[in-house]
Amino acid sequence: MKSQIIIIDYGLGNPLSIKNMLKKVGASHVEISNDIEALQSAKCLILPGVGHFNQGMQNLHDQGLVDVLNDLVLIQKKPILGICLGMQLMTSFSEEGNCIGLGWIEANTKKFVFEDKDIKVPHMAWSDTHFIKKPFSDVIFEEEIPRFYHVHSYFVNCIQQEDVLSTAEYGDQVFHNGFIKDNIIGVQFHPEKSHVFGQAFFKAFLEHIG
Secondary structure, three states: OOOOEEEEOOOOOOHHHHHHHHHHOOOOOEEEEOOHHHHHHOOEEEEOOOOOHHHHHHHHHHOOOHHHHHHHHHHOOOOEEEEOHHHHHOOOEEOOOOEEOOOOOOEEEEEOOOOOOOOOOOEEEEEEOEEOOOOHHHHOOOOOOOEEEEEEOEEEEEOOHHHEEEEEEEOOEEEEEEEEEOOEEEEOOOHHHOHHHHHHHHHHHHHHHO
16 A cells, blocks of 8 residues: 655654654554655655754765655645754755755755853754644644744744744744745654644644645
């Protein structure tokens, strides 16, 4: 049976944790793979990632996945979710190594810089997240502000405001911790590590992709 959701295995991230959380909220036929035929037959893709931007892009190139993903995402419009580094790789450029990204979203990945040296980088915290767009804005937690676990030194800045899915705050910096454009969704936080909040996010995601 074909997998409905493929978590892309390109050597970075924690795909098993994502798979376990998806299964917990009722997703069926979730697999971890970098097999091109599997990616092409999947209903939806997830691009995870923890680590350095340059290494992530290099791994995707080395495994011959960049052209394949460009076709699946930009031409065939297959739904895809990027998580943490996976989100950042979808942007045009990152200050982490001054590296060109996939360029699916008009956005840049920038480093947290604070004058107040007591504000630690990386940002490692549970942070309130404010969702702007449906189904996430009206499905998650009703009157309670959802909180998600973040671990990152770089953040995404969307150039087009209409692409912003959600925002969070660290120090004096309000940053875009989620974007959405057509079939492309990215989140900076780790829903797979965010317990009940992460479960609610993945339920909303499954509803979104249908």
